[in-house]
Amino acid sequence: MENKGFTLIELLLVGVILGLFGTFVVMRFIGAQNASYDTRRMSDLKQYQIAFESFAANNDGQYPSRNTSGGESVDTLCTDLGLTVCPEDRNAPSATYKYLTDGTGSGNTDAGIYLLWAKLEKPTIDTWFLVCSNGQSGETNLEPTSSSCPL
Structure with a gap:
């Protein structure tokens, strides 16, 4: 008599392989999602930079x-910039x-320079994205403590 089914070992092996593949896909998705959140943070800070420069142009x-x-x-x-909607x-x-x-x-209204920053999610070490009033922007591993641009 000929059996036309799968053995328990074959079924378990396929289940393990599919589970590992699913875990890999989910982990890649989470990493991409965190990177997109960081991109949004950078974009939000650039929008604040535009608001700062617009404020300065009028003051x-x-x-x-x-x-x-x-x-x-x-x-x-x-509040300081008079904005009604602010990215958070x-x-x-x-x-x-x-x-x-x-x-x-x-x-x-008497400041000549500013520094904006946000903590990023994607790097495994503490990393902040900075936007400086001199036009520079980039990442650093130290959270700012003064308004001078560390870039």
Whole structure:
């Protein structure tokens, strides 16, 4: 009599192979998703840069001044720039976009430079994306502590 089915070993082997393949696909998807979140963060910071420059164009080349240690959150930035809709980090409130400027602080319009930054998800080490008032942007492994551009 001839058997026309699969053995238990064959079925288990196929199940294991499909499980490994599925795990690989899911892990690749999660990595790509985190990279897309980081791309959005970079884009959001560039939008804030445009808002800063637009503000300065209307205020004799000066920016709203904030010099709090550790940076200010985007809620303060939106208020200072007079924005009604502001992009926010998807991990807020635990992770937010931050900024520092020189000047006297308290939101006065007397700052000459600014620095915007956000923590990225994709690298395995702590990495921040920075946008500086001098037009430079890029990544660094140290979170900013002053408004001077470290790039």
